Amino acid sequence: MVTRSDPFPIAAAEERQLDRRRFLGVAGCTALLVAAGEWAGTRFEPTAPEVVDIDVATLRPGEPRAILAADGGEVLAVKLAGGEVAAFDRRCPHLGCPVLWSEEQQRFECPCHHAAFDGRTGRVLFGPPRRGLTSVTVRNA
Numbered sequence: 001m002v003t004r005s006d007p008f009p010i011a012a013a014e015e016r017q018l019d020r021r022r023f024l025g026v027a028g029c030t031a032l033l034v035a036a037g038e039w040a041g042t043r044f045e046p047t048a049p050e051v052v053d054i055d056v057a058t059l060r061p062g063e064p065r066a067i068l069a070a071d072g073g074e075v076l077a078v079k080l081a082g083g084e085v086a087a088f089d090r091r092c093p094h095l096g097c098p099v100l101w102s103e104e105q106q107r108f109e110c111p112c113h114h115a116a117f118d119g120r121t122g123r124v125l126f127g128p129p130r131r132g133l134t135s136v137t138v139r140n141a
Contacts, residue, residue, distance in 0.1 A: 051137045052077070056085055064101035066090065075136045076101060076108065080119060088122045088133035099133065108133060 052067050052075050059065060059079040067075045067087075077087035078101050088108065090098050097112035107125060108117040115127025122133035 051139055052087060053139045054085070054087075056138070056140045059085065062103045064103075069136075074098070077136075077138060078119070080106075084120075085138045086120055086122070087136040087138045088117070089136060091134075092129060093131050093133065094127070094129040 052069050054065065054067055054077055056079070059077070061079050061081055061083070064076055064078040067077055069075055074090040075087050076090045076099060077085055079085050088099070092099050092110040092112065092115060094110065094113055094115060097110050099108045099110050099117065101107075101119075102109045102116075105116070106119045108119060108122065109115065110117075110127065110129070113128050115129050116125040117123065117129075117133050118125055122135055124130075124132050
């Protein structure tokens with residue numbers, strides 16, 4: 001209860017309550033931090049290997065093979081039904097989880113957020129990634 005004789009009429013418990021101004025301030029700061037994180041994530045992402053050497057004759061159709069590139073990056077290559085080899089950087093462009101090959105669906109899938117990528121082109125079929133997988137050139141060893 002507040003009376004006129006109180007030297008400081010505001011109670012500490014009332015001061016700690018979350019009002020609209022504080023909520024909007026925190027929400028605005030959070031939105032700015034998320035936007036800055038998105039920008040930094042796309043700006044400073046590691047580069048994918050450009051070329052990997054693989055003995056294509058040892059790959060069976062539909063068989064995926066993880067290949068360690070010279071720069072330490074990992075590539076996932078698979079021989080498609082037509083005989084061509086599709087190879088992509090193994091990191092999902094969304095958060096960097098390793099993608100897997102789904103032979104039943106003939107596509108690459110990210111198990112972290114249920115994203116899928118076209119088996120031939122690497123473009124996003126569905127899920128949170130905004131861009132497709134990074135293509136890697138395969139040289140026959």
